[in-house]
Every structure is written in C-alpha cells, then in structure tokens.
Amino acid sequence: MKLPDFLRLSPKWAPYVFISPFVLLFVVFSVFPLCFSLYLAFQSWEPTGGLRAMEFVGFSNFAFALKDSWFWMSLKNTLWLAVASGVPQHLVALPLAAFIHTSFKRLRDGVIAVYFLPYITSTVAIAIMFGSLFSKDYGVINATLASLFGMEHVDWLTNSVHIKPAIAFIVFWRYVGFNTVLYLAAMQTIPGELYEAATLDGASRLRQFFHITLPSIKPMIFFGVTLSVIGGLQLFEEPFILTGGKGGPQQAAMTSAVYLFREAFDFNDFGGASAMSWLLFLVVALLTWITNIAFRTRKGATQ
Amino acid sequence: MSSSSHFLRGARTSPTRRAVLAAGVAVAFAPTVRARTSRTLTVAAFPLVDQIVKDAIPQWAQRHPDVGINIVMRQYDDHHTAMTTALSTAVYLPDVMALESSYVGKFSNGGGLSDLLQPRYDIGRHRARYVEYAYNQAINRKGQVVAAPTDIGPGTFLYRADILERAGVTAADMQRSWDAYVDGGIRIKKATGANLIGNVKTLKDIMIRSGLQAGQGIYFDSDSNVLVDTPRFHRAFELALRARRNGLEGRLATWSNEWAEAFRRGVTSTELGGSWMVGQLANWVAPVTAGKWRAAQLPESTWVSYGGTYYAIPRDSDPELKALAWELVEMMTLDTGRQLAALKTQDAFPALLSAQDDATFDQPSEFLGGQHARVLWREAARHITATAVHKQSNFAEDAVNAELDNVLDDGKDIKQALADAAKLLQLRAKR
Numbered sequence: 001m002k003l004p005d006f007l008r009l010s011p012k013w014a015p016y017v018f019i020s021p022f023v024l025l026f027v028v029f030s031v032f033p034l035c036f037s038l039y040l041a042f043q044s045w046e047p048t049g050g051l052r053a054m055e056f057v058g059f060s061n062f063a064f065a066l067k068d069s070w071f072w073m074s075l076k077n078t079l080w081l082a083v084a085s086g087v088p089q090h091l092v093a094l095p096l097a098a099f100i101h102t103s104f105k106r107l108r109d110g111v112i113a114v115y116f117l118p119y120i121t122s123t124v125a126i127a128i129m130f131g132s133l134f135s136k137d138y139g140v141i142n143a144t145l146a147s148l149f150g151m152e153h154v155d156w157l158t159n160s161v162h163i164k165p166a167i168a169f170i171v172f173w174r175y176v177g178f179n180t181v182l183y184l185a186a187m188q189t190i191p192g193e194l195y196e197a198a199t200l201d202g203a204s205r206l207r208q209f210f211h212i213t214l215p216s217i218k219p220m221i222f223f224g225v226t227l228s229v230i231g232g233l234q235l236f237e238e239p240f241i242l243t244g245g246k247g248g249p250q251q252a253a254m255t256s257a258v259y260l261f262r263e264a265f266d267f268n269d270f271g272g273a274s275a276m277s278w279l280l281f282l283v284v285a286l287l288t289w290i291t292n293i294a295f296r297t298r299k300g301a302t303q
Numbered sequence: 304m305s306s307s308s309h310f311l312r313g314a315r316t317s318p319t320r321r322a323v324l325a326a327g328v329a330v331a332f333a334p335t336v337r338a339r340t341s342r343t344l345t346v347a348a349f350p351l352v353d354q355i356v357k358d359a360i361p362q363w364a365q366r367h368p369d370v371g372i373n374i375v376m377r378q379y380d381d382h383h384t385a386m387t388t389a390l391s392t393a394v395y396l397p398d399v400m401a402l403e404s405s406y407v408g409k410f411s412n413g414g415g416l417s418d419l420l421q422p423r424y425d426i427g428r429h430r431a432r433y434v435e436y437a438y439n440q441a442i443n444r445k446g447q448v449v450a451a452p453t454d455i456g457p458g459t460f461l462y463r464a465d466i467l468e469r470a471g472v473t474a475a476d477m478q479r480s481w482d483a484y485v486d487g488g489i490r491i492k493k494a495t496g497a498n499l500i501g502n503v504k505t506l507k508d509i510m511i512r513s514g515l516q517a518g519q520g521i522y523f524d525s526d527s528n529v530l531v532d533t534p535r536f537h538r539a540f541e542l543a544l545r546a547r548r549n550g551l552e553g554r555l556a557t558w559s560n561e562w563a564e565a566f567r568r569g570v571t572s573t574e575l576g577g578s579w580m581v582g583q584l585a586n587w588v589a590p591v592t593a594g595k596w597r598a599a600q601l602p603e604s605t606w607v608s609y610g611g612t613y614y615a616i617p618r619d620s621d622p623e624l625k626a627l628a629w630e631l632v633e634m635m636t637l638d639t640g641r642q643l644a645a646l647k648t649q650d651a652f653p654a655l656l657s658a659q660d661d662a663t664f665d666q667p668s669e670f671l672g673g674q675h676a677r678v679l680w681r682e683a684a685r686h687i688t689a690t691a692v693h694k695q696s697n698f699a700e701d702a703v704n705a706e707l708d709n710v711l712d713d714g715k716d717i718k719q720a721l722a723d724a725a726k727l728l729q730l731r732a733k734r
Contacts, residue, residue: 044734046694047391048413050619067730070702137561158556160712245380246701250708265384267698268409269734270391 041274048268061275071276073251074259075283080164081239081255082232085171089179089228090221096176097183098209112184115177127241130170131157157242160252167253170238175231179224186220187213222295229291233284236261256280343371344627347389347397349382352612355453355645356401359635366634370627379403390415393619398628404440404611407450408692411443417616417625418447424616424629426451429637437654439689441613450613451636454651456577457683458509458607460599461584463497463592464672466572470494474599477573481510481542484602488551488573497572499551501562503543507707509575510539512690513605520691522699527732531703532725540710540717547711563588575601577609578680582650585670593669598676606686611654652680659684695731702727 009017041061043054065071096115104111118126133141134156145151156166190213198208214221236257239248247254247262254262260280264273346356353376360372375397377385383406389396390410402410410416419426419441426448430438437452462474470491477487488499500506511521514535524530546552553571555562565571566589574580578598585593601607614632616625635641642658645651653659659681667673693699706724709715 045391046413047387048410048415050391050393050413050415053413064730064734069727158554160708250705250712251701265387266701268387268694269731272734 037274037277040270041278043271045270046268047270057271061271062279064272065276065279068272070251070254070259071256071279074254074256075280077164077252078233078235078255078257081168081171081235081253082229084165084168085175085235086225086228086232088172089176090224092172093176093179093183093224094214094221095209097180097187098213100180101184101187102205112177112181115180117177118174119178121174123237124241126170126174127238130166131242134166158249160248160250163243163248163253167239167242170242171232171235174238175228179228182220182224183217186217190216218295222291225295226288226291229287230284233280233287256283341369341371342624342627343373344399344624344631345373345375345397346399346401346631347375347377347382347386348401349377349379349403351649351651352401352453355649355651356635358644358648359641362638362641363631363634366630367627372631386410390617393617396617396620398616398620398624399631400615400617401453402450402613402615404437404452404608404613405692405696407441407613407615408696409694410615411441411447411449411692412445412694415618416449417618418449419451419616419629420446420448423626432637432656434654434656434659434684434687436608436684436687436689437611440608440611440692442689450615451632452611452613452654453636453642454612454645455654455684456579456608456610456652457680457687458512458576458601458605458609459578459580459676459680459683460573460575460601461580461596462573462599463569463595464597465595466491466495466497466569470497474597478599478602480603481506481538481605485542485546485549485551488546489549491572492549492551495572498553498565498570499546499573501553501555501565501571501574502557503546503552503711504704504707505557505575506546507539507543507703509601509605509607509609510542511536511703512607512609513601513603515688515690520693520696522696522703522728523691523693523732525691527693529725529728529732531699531728532721536703536721537717540707540721543707544710544717567591569595578652578676578683579610579650581668581670581676594672596671597674598668598671598679600679600683604686606683606688608687608690612651652677652684693732695728695734698731699724699728 040054042056042058044057044061045054047053100108100111133139136142136153136155136158139156141156142151142153146153154162156162194212194216195208198212203211234257235255239253239255240258240261242248243253243258245258245262245266247258251259256276257280260273260276263276264270346353348356353374356372356374363370363372376382382401383403386400386402386406387410389400390413417424433452434455437455438448441448441450441452443449460474460478462477464474467474467477467487470487471494472487472490477484485499491497491499515521519525520530522529522531530536553562553565555565562571566574566584569592574584581596581598584590584596614635616628616632620628637655639655639658639661642653642655643661643663646653646658646663664677664681665675666677668676702724706715706720710717710720
C-alpha cells in the first residue's frame with residue numbers, strides 16, 4: 001500500500017522524528033527542571049504566590065545554605081550512610097562474584113537472579129518490609145537477636161544512634177546483588193588460560209584472585225565504585241519512606257536529598273532548596289573526580 | 304454526543320485518513336465540550352473533609368441542579384503539597400480548596416488565595432457569626448481574610464476515669480497546674496502502673512501553645528523575632544523531661560500501632576489534644592474503652608486550639624465559577640444544618656456559633672460515659688485567641704522537636720538546647 005505524500009517521512013527528517021519521543025521527554029523531565037532549579041537558586045520565592053512572586057536575590061540562598069547547620073548535618077549523615085553502605089557492598093560483592101564464578105555452573109543464573117532481585121524490587125515495598133522487620137517489639141530482627149545472643153530489643157527506627165546502621169544495611173542489601181552482577185560480567189571476560197597457567201605454576205586460588213581477577217576487573221571496580229559514590233550521595237527513597245518523610249529521630253536519617261526535598265515542600269523554601277541541590281551536585285562531582293584519580297593507573301605501574 | 308456524531312457522518316461521506324483522524328480527536332475532546340455546557344465546581348479536600356462535602360451534595364443539587372461538584376481527595380500531606388504546587392503554577396487549581404489551619408497561616412501572605420473581604424464575597428458581614436479566633440486566624444498581614452473557617456479543634460484534657468479513681472487522683476487535682484498534672488501522673492504510675500501519656504511531645508506541644516498574647520506566634524512574634532528561648536519553652540521542656548525521668552510516658556510515636564494499642568489496653572491514662580481526639584479514640588483507636596473516658600478543660604486553664612479546617616478560593620481559579628464557589632463555601636460554613644451534619648457524622652466541631660447553640664450540643668457523649676462534653680469545648684472555644692503562623696513554623700516545629708529529643712534521649716542541657724534551636728531559627732526568621 002502506498003501512503004499519500006503528506007504522510008510520508010522524508011529520509012532527511014526521519015531520524016529526528018524517531019528520536020523525538022526521547023528528546024521531548026528528556027527536555028521536559030530533565031533539561032527543563034535542571035535549568036529551572038538553577039534559576040530558582042538565585043530567587044526568593046513564596047511558591048503559593050504564583051510564578052510572579054519570584055524575586056532575584058543573587059547568591060543569598062547559597063550563603064544561607066552554607067551557614068545552615070542542618071545542611072551540614074545532612075551532608076554528614078549522607079557521607080556516613082554512603083560509606084557504611086557503599087564500602088561493604090564492594091567488599092562483599094567482589095569475593096561473592098568470584099565464588100559464584102568459580103563454584104556454580106548450572107545453577108549460576110538462578111543464584112545471580114536471587115541476589116539481583118532486591119535491586120529490581122520497588123523501594124516502597126522494601127522500606128515497608130524492613131519497617132516491620134525492624135519493628136521494636138514485634139520485629140523479626142529483634143526476635144532473632146534476642147534468641148541468638150539474648151540481646152534486649154533495639155529501637156532501630158526511633159533511636160538516632162540505631163537508625164543509621166539500619167538504613168545502611170537496607171541499602172547494602174539492595175545493591176550488593178547489582179555490584180555482584182557487574183563483577184561477574186567482568187570476570188567472564190578474563191581468559192581462562194591465565195588461571196590455567198597460574199594453576200600449573202602452583203598459585204593458590206587466593207593468589208589467583210589477588211593477582212589475576214582483581215587487576216583484570218579494575219575498570220569495572222572503578223565503574224561500580226563511581227556508581228556507588230553517586231548513588232550513595234543522592235540517597236533518598238529508603239530513609240524518606242522509613243522515616244515517614246521526616247528524617248527520623250533527631251534528623252539522624254535525614255540525607256541531603258531528603259533535606260532539600262523537605263526544604264522545598266515542607267518548609268516552602270524552593271530557592272534555598274535549589275541552592276542546596278547545586279551545592280550537593282558540587283560535592284558529588286568532587287568526590288567522583290577523587291574516585292577517578294584514585295583509580296587512575298599510576299605512571300610506571302604495570303597493567 | 305451531537306458534535307462527535309456529526310464528525311463521524313462527515314467521515315463516512317469522504318473517508319480520507321485525515322477525516323478519520325479528526326474524528327478521533329473530536330471523540331477525545333467531546334466530554335470536555337459537554338462538561339462546559341453544565342458547569343462543575345472542583346473541590347480539593349483531604350480525608351473526612353471530602354466526606355463532609357460529599358454529604359452536602361444533595362442540598363447543593365437542590366439549589367443548583369445544573370452545577371455538579373467534583374471532589375478531588377488526597378491524603379493529608381499529599382493534599383497540601385498538591386495545593387502548594389497548584390498555587391505556585393496556577394495550573395489545575397480547584398475552585399474551592401480545604402486547608403488545615405496551619406497551612407492557612409503559611410499560605411496567607413503569599414497572595415495566592417482570594418481576599419474574601421472583597422465585595423463579591425464580603426465575608427466581613429458574617430464575621431460575628433464565626434468563632435472569633437477561627438476567623439481572626441485567617442487574617443493575613445495585609446488585613447485580608449484568605450479563608451473561611453468550617454471546623455475548629457479546641458484543646459481538651461481526656462482522662463480514664465476508672466484509672467484515676469483507682470490511683471485516688473481527681474481530674475480537678477491534675478487541672479490545677481501543669482506541675483500538678485505531672486504529679487498526678489506519678490501517683491497514677493505508682494498505684495496502677497499506667498502511663499500518664501503516650502508521648503511527652505504532646506505535653507510539650509500543648510504547653511508551648513499556652514499563654515500566647517493575641518497575634519503572637521508559637522515560635523516567632525509578628526516582627527519575626529524568635530520566641531523559642533523563653534520561659535514558655537523552658538517550662539515545657541522541663542516538664543517533659545520530668546515526665547520522662549519518672550517513666551510516665553510510653554515513648555510511642557503518636558498515631559502508631561503501638562500508641563493505639565496502649566490506649567486499648569489501658570496503658571495510657573490521659574491524653575491532651577483537640578476535641579476531635581474523642582472521635583478518633585471512639586472510632587478506631589480504642590473503641591473498646593468506651594464509657595471509661597472523661598473530658599475536662601486543660602490544666603492551668605490553658606486555652607489552645609489544636610487544628611481546624613478552612614475553605615479557601617484560589618486567586619487564579621476560573622473567574623466564572625468564583626461566585627458559585629463562594630456560595631458553596633457559604634453553605635458549608637454558614638448553614639447551621641450543614642455544620643451540625645459534619646459534627647454528627649465526622650465529629651467536626653462547628654466554627655459557626657449558631658450551630659454551637661443547637662440542642663445537639665447538650666446531648667451526652669456515650670464514649671465519655673454520658674458526659675456533656677461539647678459544652679466544655681464550646682466554652683474553651685470562646686477563650687481561645689488567634690495564633691499567628693509564621694512562614695517558618697513547620698521548620699521551627701521540627702527544630703524544637705529535635706532539640707527535645709536531644710534533651711530527653713541524650714541528656715542535653717535544656718538551656719543549651721533551646722539556645723541552639725533559637726540560633727537555627729534566627730538564620731531563617733527573615734527568609
């Protein structure tokens with residue numbers, strides 16, 4: 001069937017038409033908010049007054065954010081959670097991937113799927129599930145700790161000291177499978193001859209891990225760590241849902257992302273929140289850059 | 304359907320692709336075209352208020368059979384976030400929005416809500432018909448009235464008569480002063496093992512609301528000076544700490560399952576809150592304790608308001624529907640029958656004075672063991688004065704709560720805690 005001329009796409013325009021759905025969505029949901037938040041960072045705005053209520057205030061939102069002790073506290077909380085959830089993720093995922101790589105043959109896909117499952121589960125479901133697992137009087141975690149070690153019931157979610165490890169554990173549990181899959185994929189690209197040669201030379205499995213596996217997957221470790229740094233610094237959903245959007249006792253679980261959401265929607269200060277989000281961006285960029293330096297091959301070092 | 308069938312007929316005579324597409328577009332838009340001929344008022348509300356408006360629809364339909372009412376219900380927090388967004392962009396604005404009293408304060412100076420003193424609404428002529436403080440609460444800095452009050456929450460002191468009796472404590476003892484209230488708690492604990500209150504934060508919340516001068520806010524005065532480092536807060540913190548040290552509280556998060564369970568099991572012997580708390584206790588928190596509770600005025604003759612609901616008309620909503628929107632607001636807030644219906648079905652305490660003089664008010668409350676409690680709350684409502692709500696009051700509440708946790712959990716010095724909170728608020732006061 002031949003289409004009428006006005007419905008035919010000329011080859012010149014076809015590519016643009018085909019990518020337009022993505023570009024449109026990207027512009028509406030990514031480019032525009034990005035530009036708007038940069039614009040807002042320099043405005044004082046009473047949002048309920050409508051768009052015309054904006055007033056240019058220069059850098060005063062940034063000055064306010066830097067003086068605000070809650071902003072610094074939220075950054076500290078974020079860094080704490082990023083380290084406490086991020087470092088174990090990789091320390092566990094690396095040996096776990098090596099173990100799955102060498103020890104499972106037919107069951108491997110099934111095992112990986114089990115570890116990967118938390119990553120694709122809805123955060124809301126996860127937070128609700130852990131909310132009841134961590135419940136002080138009726139939670140499984142306290143019941144287990146009590147029967148194993150005779151520990152008293154810990155108020156995981158209502159105590160400022162305990163809530164951080166609880167959240168770090170959830171984040172760890174959620175992403176460890178994702179990192180394992182990354183490392184497993186990288187390990188599959190290492191030529192088997194290297195291991196054969198090493199075995200012939202009498203190298204133990206541990207030596208093989210440190211001298212063949214680790215150096216070979218270094219680029220993937222860099223990738224995984226970078227994702228963890230960025231993801232950890234933007235941590236939002238788990239603490240937000242577990243604390244009912246309030247940041248928890250003494251704001252101990254209020255990450256920077258949660259704080260700037262609250263600054264805008266609970267405290268009606270969109271200008272301040274925008275300024276904070278750009279400051280957070282600087283922190284993320286800086287730490288990503290440092291990660292990059294840490295993983296750069298040093299001069300003179302052999303691959 | 305007339306417009307779309309017309310297009311379909313056109314399509315049959317010359318079946319071009321364009322005409323078929325056009326017909327599809329016409330079908331898609333047909334409902335909008337129809338909606339415009341018979342008008343619809345959109346009301347945005349949160350739970351229970353939505354039900355109150357729904358119950359009013361038959362009466363409205365009698366007056367305006369051609370004007371429908373579409374209620375958009377969202378959960379409490381979502382509703383207020385959605386209203387903030389709608390006001391900020393002037394998109395998807397409802398014709399009438401329900402607002403909780405603290406949000407009326409927060410939104411009042413933004414200019415996004417219509418001034419109801421304008422001649423087309425002229426709420427001023429009804430001023431004397433509303434509870435005084437509820438009306439004053441909706442006045443902003445420019446003197447505009449940005450919302451009409453529909454229900455109020457006069458503060459009340461609820462206690463388990465059976466537990467107090469076993470402990471040999473009378474409510475009158477406990478009402479004498481806040482210290483006497485905590486003293487009573489100590490005796491109750493000793494004699495019966497029951498806690499005074501579910502969470503001491505509630506005690507602090509009522510105490511910081513008491514003794515305010517008219518027009519003064521809880522956390523800031525009208526010139527945005529911080530009022531946190533004052534005797535009012537010191538005393539509230541000290542008493543909360545004393546209650547905690549004597550083990551008088553359940554340390555339960557308000558509205559949590561454990562908090563409700565403590566009421567059901569008689570572990571919690573008193574509660575401080577708005578009069579609406581009785582409805583909450585009776586309906587879902589602890590219906591099994593019916594008949595055992597009594598209400599009294601708050602200790603130390605404290606007159607505080609605890610929540611309340613208003614209707615507002617957005618400045619930028621559809622101008623053609625504004626008159627109808629106001630008529631609906633008038634019906635909801637100034638019609639004695641509607642106000643009493645809301646009281647009967649949802650325990651919404653009327654902000655309309657004539658509704659408070661109705662015979663319903665003298666009916667005994669079953670949950671309160673046959674007590675005529677509404678008369679108490681009516682008296683309380685007449686003593687309460689309006690509290691100014693500062694833009695930063697939500698933040699202030701959080702900052703103060705965090706410092707109270709520091710004091711209660713980590714033994715932080717009260718003076719230091721309040722000085723720190725004040726410093727934090729100082730930075731934001733003028734933002």
